[in-house]
Amino acid sequence: MEIAIVLYDRFTALDAIGPYEVLSRLPGAELYFVATVPGPVMTDNGMLTVEAERGIRDAERPDIIVVPGGPGEVHVRAGGEVLEWLVRVHETSTWTTSVCTGSLILAAAGLLDGVRATTHWLAREQLERLGAHVVPDRVVFEGKIVTAAGVSAGIDMGLALAAKVAGDTVAQAIQLGIEYDPQPPFDSGAPEKAPPEVVELLRSRSRHIGETPDAAGTPTTA
Amino acid sequence: MEIAIVLYDRFTALDAIGPYEVLSRLPGAELYFVATVPGPVMTDNGMLTVEAERGIRDAERPDIIVVPGGPGEVHVRAGGEVLEWLVRVHETSTWTTSVCTGSLILAAAGLLDGVRATTHWLAREQLERLGAHVVPDRVVFEGKIVTAAGVSAGIDMGLALAAKVAGDTVAQAIQLGIEYDPQPPFDSGAPEKAPPEVVELLRSRSRHIGETPDAAGTPTTA
Numbered sequence: 441m442e443i444a445i446v447l448y449d450r451f452t453a454l455d456a457i458g459p460y461e462v463l464s465r466l467p468g469a470e471l472y473f474v475a476t477v478p479g480p481v482m483t484d485n486g487m488l489t490v491e492a493e494r495g496i497r498d499a500e501r502p503d504i505i506v507v508p509g510g511p512g513e514v515h516v517r518a519g520g521e522v523l524e525w526l527v528r529v530h531e532t533s534t535w536t537t538s539v540c541t542g543s544l545i546l547a548a549a550g551l552l553d554g555v556r557a558t559t560h561w562l563a564r565e566q567l568e569r570l571g572a573h574v575v576p577d578r579v580v581f582e583g584k585i586v587t588a589a590g591v592s593a594g595i596d597m598g599l600a601l602a603a604k605v606a607g608d609t610v611a612q613a614i615q616l617g618i619e620y621d622p623q624p625p626f627d628s629g630a631p632e633k634a635p636p637e638v639v640e641l642l643r644s645r646s647r648h649i650g651e652t653p654d655a656a657g658t659p660t661t662a
Numbered sequence: 663m664e665i666a667i668v669l670y671d672r673f674t675a676l677d678a679i680g681p682y683e684v685l686s687r688l689p690g691a692e693l694y695f696v697a698t699v700p701g702p703v704m705t706d707n708g709m710l711t712v713e714a715e716r717g718i719r720d721a722e723r724p725d726i727i728v729v730p731g732g733p734g735e736v737h738v739r740a741g742g743e744v745l746e747w748l749v750r751v752h753e754t755s756t757w758t759t760s761v762c763t764g765s766l767i768l769a770a771a772g773l774l775d776g777v778r779a780t781t782h783w784l785a786r787e788q789l790e791r792l793g794a795h796v797v798p799d800r801v802v803f804e805g806k807i808v809t810a811a812g813v814s815a816g817i818d819m820g821l822a823l824a825a826k827v828a829g830d831t832v833a834q835a836i837q838l839g840i841e842y843d844p845q846p847p848f849d850s851g852a853p854e855k856a857p858p859e860v861v862e863l864l865r866s867r868s869r870h871i872g873e874t875p876d877a878a879g880t881p882t883t884a
């Protein structure tokens with residue numbers, strides 16, 4: 441079972457590594473990271489470089505596709521090879537998935553028109569504008585398309601997908617293997633739960649999330 | 663504020679990337695990945711390569727040290743430069759932390775003698791044998807030493823540490839930024855909660871976790 445995780449400049453690391461840590465543990469998983477061209481790819485904060493093992497031309501039949509989010513998504517959405525590749529591989533994939541603002545990329549590829557989907561809470565309006573039917577859920581299954589909410593939601597998505605692919609016992613074993621018994625120190629992980637001033641802080645900092653790139657295609661900062 | 667995350671061959675990716683995703687968002691964070699020598703480091707399953715930006719000789723005064731776990735820890739524990747470096751940088755660190763079996767490395771460096779600490783649930787006995795006072799908690803603060811349970815616990819540890827370093831509001835904002843409102847599909851993330859047959863499955867597969875390396879120093883498989 442081939443699992444392709446798409447990388448691009450300024451992706452958010454946990455969006456990709458959460459699903460990786462879960463899905464790589466599926467029996468028979470052949471997981472690889474893919475980018476326009478193979479080689480090093482830097483994350484959104486410039487503090488981490490991850491290797492894309494394959495170029496998209498060498499990944500034509502993944503069974504599962506994972507598209508992470510991150511401020512660089514704006515540039516990917518502006519058009520080009522990744523969108524064309526997504527349209528192509530989605531035709532034969534078993535599951536096409538996204539985490540966080542990766543859903544905006546799926547939408548830009550035309551895969552979410554009228555489709556129930558989720559995204560990072562700060563990007564919901566933008567995803568709606570791109571044609572999806574946005575629901576504020578953490579993980580949304582709609583046919584073979586699976587979308588997850590922001591960043592850490594990729595872990596929950598990975599486990600839910602693992603259960604569909606390999607059954608509950610395998611998914612439970614993966615969850616126990618990564619000791620995923622979450623105990624966050626605060627209950628502030630969703631805008632409906634966090635203190636209003638914290639929500640406002642994030643909103644004011646992130647007003648550019650999901651914005652259209654400028655004429656030069658420069659990604660705006662999330 | 664310098665944050666050094668230690669990489670070594672066959673580390674577990676999420677052990678490192680969970681704390682990275684949280685701590686890199688601290689105000690003033692200068693986070694880097696460090697290894698014996700700078701360059702590419704492969705994870706435990708051979709499916710992902712991450713770059714260590716610095717060699718340990720170029721990281722002499724990190725304020726926060728994060729040691730991830732993974733099957734390669736057995737080799738690190740067998741002795742050498744990383745252990746010597748840990749002893750040295752722990753003298754001046756503000757926080758010395760581990761995730762999963764990274765605690766076995768801290769113990770091998772002599773930093774956990776009689777210290778309350780946690781680790782991956784499958785490595786508790788081994789950590790006790792290495793001199794720590796093991797408690798089955800998800801995150802344990804003991805002076806400036808912070809240890810986390812298996813793999814995904816590094817996210818909870820990162821947030822708890824962020825609160826100590828920068829206050830509750832900053833930590834809550836980080837939690838909301840990564841939308842950490844966990845909704846695992848099963849309640850099987852701890853051995854006390856998972857179905858007994860799932861616990862047994864993991865135990866039988868992982869009987870070598872934390873074992874002493876053989877004479878050649880070959881890491882055994884977790």
